[in-house]
Amino acid sequence: MSKKQIIMEKALELFAKQGFESTSIQQITDYCGISKGAFYLSFKSKDQLIIALIDHFMEEFISDIDHLVKTSNDDALLYTFYHTILQSFRKHSDFGKLLIKEQTHTLNDELLEKLHYYNNEMDKIILYLIERQYGEEIKHTKYDLMYCIKSFTGMYSELFLFNSVPLDLDLNLLSQSLVEKTSILATHTTITFISEEIVQLSKLQTKKEIKKEEIIHLLEQKIEDIKDAITKESLILLKQHILERNLSPAIVTGLIKNLQNHPDCKWISYLLRGACHLS
Amino acid sequence: MSKKQIIMEKALELFAKQGFESTSIQQITDYCGISKGAFYLSFKSKDQLIIALIDHFMEEFISDIDHLVKTSNDDALLYTFYHTILQSFRKHSDFGKLLIKEQTHTLNDELLEKLHYYNNEMDKIILYLIERQYGEEIKHTKYDLMYCIKSFTGMYSELFLFNSVPLDLDLNLLSQSLVEKTSILATHTTITFISEEIVQLSKLQTKKEIKKEEIIHLLEQKIEDIKDAITKESLILLKQHILERNLSPAIVTGLIKNLQNHPDCKWISYLLRGACHLS
DNA sequence: TATAATAATGACTAACCAGTCAATTGTCAA
């Protein structure tokens, strides 16, 4: 494991326990058994460390949920959605705590923009899920349903993240319970409160869009890092396609599928699906 | 306005904007136009300031909601509940921000215990509301409904507290929308997830119970402060009753009603209602 | 007006922190 990874792992533990601001670099480096100077060989600043943590976990989280929502069969869709989110929060409980603590607390502009961006991507996925599950019938209340789904995952995550008593909750039952609630609300809600307009206004905060150049840059990095021949060639071909749009949709879809299995290519494959207008 | 009140008001503004930890005493005193030393004439420490703020607003909030839930007529109960909470969050938006920011973030044990205590009181009120509104029919899913109600108020409060675009939301419509959702869930939910046991385990964290001596102490303080004759005599009689249990329920109820109108006696009247086993 | 009591000040202390960099240690090829 690289020094960078060790620092991230140990720092996450401390951040979850004490919060970001209340944890000093000295504490982190002591906990890692390295010197203070060594920290700055891996990270430019303390802020860059938390950004790296947020990126690392959110990229995995978003691409996993997106992939699952787009491939799961209709019957299991909602259940799988909730179950995956809850399981992820349980597995990475330290990150969950960090995320909830820093969500409203941060003053760092770059981090704030990142959090808005990921939040926005999550909204998109939930909306896609709602449209797929309930179609046209629900169009008047779909944004309200989106907020309800977000409320549910938020509240119940806090329940087992911030409980000093370690509740060994039955995520299977919890997921079923949330599926039921969601379906009930989808079927019976008549009053629209969250309008298209409110959603648009909230989104104004998210200026950041992933640019073509950023995708190219990420691709080039991955092309250097990845050893596996098929994955590497897929990356090279996709980079060319982004620049020249020279491949047919079927080929592009296939190439992206090649990336999906490689654990280090989840995020780039998520971005490429967006950039190539595929789902 | 006393110096203490000025400090609390100005500090709240800064805390809402920058967070508690990122706001220095110097900043607060500069903003108040007083010296740093003067701060310590009003508050023993920085921590005591945030505790005073949390107490001040939560006491008002809890006693208002409780009073309303116990006096509102059945038809309007749920609507009034949501509307009051949302209006309160809008009116005291700075406090709302502070509360949400510090809820998960604090390391101060005294404050943590307070937050647990108020959270627990709020749970009690919501449960009372659910039992009054839906009675026995819902006993299997009442705790789940409680969590849903908390999710709704939480999510929608964040919506208008942390939106950089000032959304002038129609709280009337929003309350109606939440009432509808709550009723739908109450009527149709079949799966129980939050069991009595889970609620009890979560409550274990809240060791703190308001003790008889604390109520007596608070009563004595109020007796000194309050000028109004009727209010003052009511306080004196109630103090005697707490010590000697010498008054009939009707008299006690009446005396507590006397306190309800006095703005400085909301909290003591809430505590007395609990201590005298009245609702 | 004089005196006592109270309120307010702000320079000061001791502790902490992010980030730097000259000096030291470790590595590896010649």
Next chain:
DNA sequence: TTGACAATTGACTGGTTAGTCATTATTATA
């Protein structure tokens, strides 16, 4: 073994912080 290069260290800098306290200003009283 040597020397060149890279990795690592931790004392140090410049800055901030909560809280204190001797001094000063203000007010009330006689």
